[in-house]
Amino acid sequence: MRYVLILAIVSVLFFSCGKTGDVVPNVAVNLRIPITDPRIATLNAQGGAVLISGAGVAGIILYRGAYGYVAYDRCSSYQPEKLCAVTLDDTGFTVTDPCSGSKFSLTDGGPVKAPATRSLKAYTVNATQFEIIVYN
Template sequence: MLLSLALTLPACNSGGNAQPQIPLAAVSEVLFLTDQQNSALRFDNGAVYLRGKPGVRGIIVIRQNASSYLAFDRNCSYQSQDTCARVFIEPFVRIYDPCCQSQFSFQGQPQGGPATLPLRRYTTALSGNTLTITN
């Protein structure tokens, strides 16, 4: 089974239009939801940027509901090696990259522009008012 999977993988990239992958970065962050700087996370679809330089180009955290949060790398999935390949939040509307004009849903899925791959998603774990983000 593994051999057959290994033999089929090269065929996936034979189309010639493969987008480079977002580089991997070690992520281990703790976010306190009660901090004033995270007040946007008190509302569904509220989003914040993490302070510092976690991830490849930073991290965006989005509240889906009171018990579910998503975290994405700010590195755009389209031409991820470009220095301007960084996504931004349009509050309560979308995530977008002004450089290539790609747009993403708050679930990290491409919705417009040239990007066809989702944003890199990190694992989130909620315990009380503490959100841990890892990969």
């Protein structure tokens, strides 16, 4: 009976250890961009988006939607261990993972084309009259 109990406990511990490598890693983000920065001029109009390198896991996408700014990590949520950086589509409303073909909406970061099933990693955005601040 003792062996059955030990085997049951070991089995529960073994099978309860899930795979954790299928999420975009957490990295510290604290990005401040002056409103007057010419690199973000496309954000002056609703629907504008820019790609920012050097922050997040694979860079940051900053998008100006109907209700303000949103920011996502460029690292695709599909097989994030590959560190595939999504690219802006010509439509301006979606981004594409060049490794898998997955597409994501810029309005909410959600997947709109398989094989991705998870949203892009979102960051908090605060905008003042002088700067845009992206952080987590």
